[in-house]
Amino acid sequence: MSSTPEPRLQHPRTARIGDIEQRLLLDAIYYRYHYDFRGYAQASLKRRLQTALSRFGCQTLSQLQDKVLHDASVFPPLLEYLTVQVSEMFRDPRYFKALREQVIPILRTYPSLKVWVAGCSTGEEVYSLAILLHEEGLLERTILYATDINQQALQAAEAGVFDLARVASFTENHVRSGGKTSLSDYYSAAYGRVVFDRALRKQVVFSDHSLATDTVFAEVHLVSCRNVLIYFERELQNRALGLFREALCHRGFLGLGSKESMRFTEQAPAFDDFVLEDRIYRKKVGA
Template sequence: MPHRKARTADIEQRLLIDAIYHRYHYDFRGYAQASLKRRLGTALGHFGCETLSQLQDRVLHDASVFPALLEYLTVQVSDMFRDPSYFRSLREEVVPLLRTYPSLKIWVAGCSAGEEVYSLAILLQEEGLLDRTLIYATDINPQALRAAESGVFDMTRVAAFTENHARSGAKGSLSDYYTARYGRVVLDKTLREHIVFSDHSLATDNVFAEVHFVSCRNVLIYFERDLQNRALGLFRDALCHRGFLGLGAKESLRFSDQSDAFDDFVLEDRIYRKKAGL
């Protein structure tokens, strides 16, 4: 009986994900099913549903339900300058090569609430490159994009942000880039002037610009292999000649279809460089 219930739950999950795709055009079919199962299990309690079939019924017939469910289906966990060694490697190894371009375009894919994109903007400002840089920050979650565009974070998070920033090889104080008020911090609007926030799905959308650097960290771990390969193919196609790709600490190109398209650049920090001639 438990086995039958598990099979039924798996069928319900597939049907719900298919329903979301056909009704709202969000494609989670290539996402890691175990991760989705955990998130949907949490969502059931929030929506007061006993089964995924009940949740599917509400998703299909009540348009207000899906935006709330999307918060459970997308991962919104990050910090500014998360994994400081990654940002130190960007500063020391990648930035000197980016300096050789008269203008720069950078793509932060899966930007969530904006922690990483603002980290990159601050790093580029410290290195004197932000004025000639345009950063595309994309995500599938409209609410996350709105939060990112506001540049507002809770004050309780700033101590961790500040420590990470210092460990990244910072050339100043993080406090130079925000104003504190009413228990929150607001990032300097001059940072936001160089960022374009936009909806983009790695599952269904295509390349929209040629860029010099793609940073997509801690996103691919939530994808099944085929979707990982699709996303990495987009990054390869978006990158200019000898452009750079940064992934998360638990992600790798090693077993992907795109492994032959990139050279290791700073392997310990998952920074790769597109091979010549591609």
């Protein structure tokens, strides 16, 4: 008979207390700072909060909640753990190639354009779209709204400064996306960093906006919200998609991330598949 001990299972009471602490912490953040993470994927948040505990010298989420409520300086760095700031320029090049070849010809028929990059993080997607629009001769008649809930990320996006070591992958993605110019035409390099041309930022409005609590602020022709919905629970996904449907003009376009889909959502009936393999959808007539 084997003498291997059976694995120890986590006591259900311990698991329940942890879940309660997490819900109370998210409630505290919402009521104290008006940031709503209660509809985010809880398993993902749990992993990030566990990492944050040591950063703030806490043993439990209850201790972290006490600091969040009574020390306003704790929340800004905690926000870095609660939001995912992972992106790169021309990420998933096929998406940008599909925009260039199938969406841009339709957008070109409008005298002016508005584009909403929701959850813009540190700006990689904003600059990618700005470069694409410049190459297609549309940037000067386009306003890009770049929104995120993380103020520090927005400041980084507006600065347009990235590590030089990342530029090789940016450049490869740009080429694969059908880029018509050299990416180096758009930045200057010094001291291990690159700074993107101010002319690209001239057409961008950077603003704080929450898909969990805020409303629509403009009518737009294209919404690009990629790799954001995967961090939301179903109810918040439906809310965000509802905002996009409301913001889009007649027959406007919506682009999602490669692991995201309109399928099985409340808003699916309002959209047609346009380039399904690259997660580009088009608002239906009358939707």
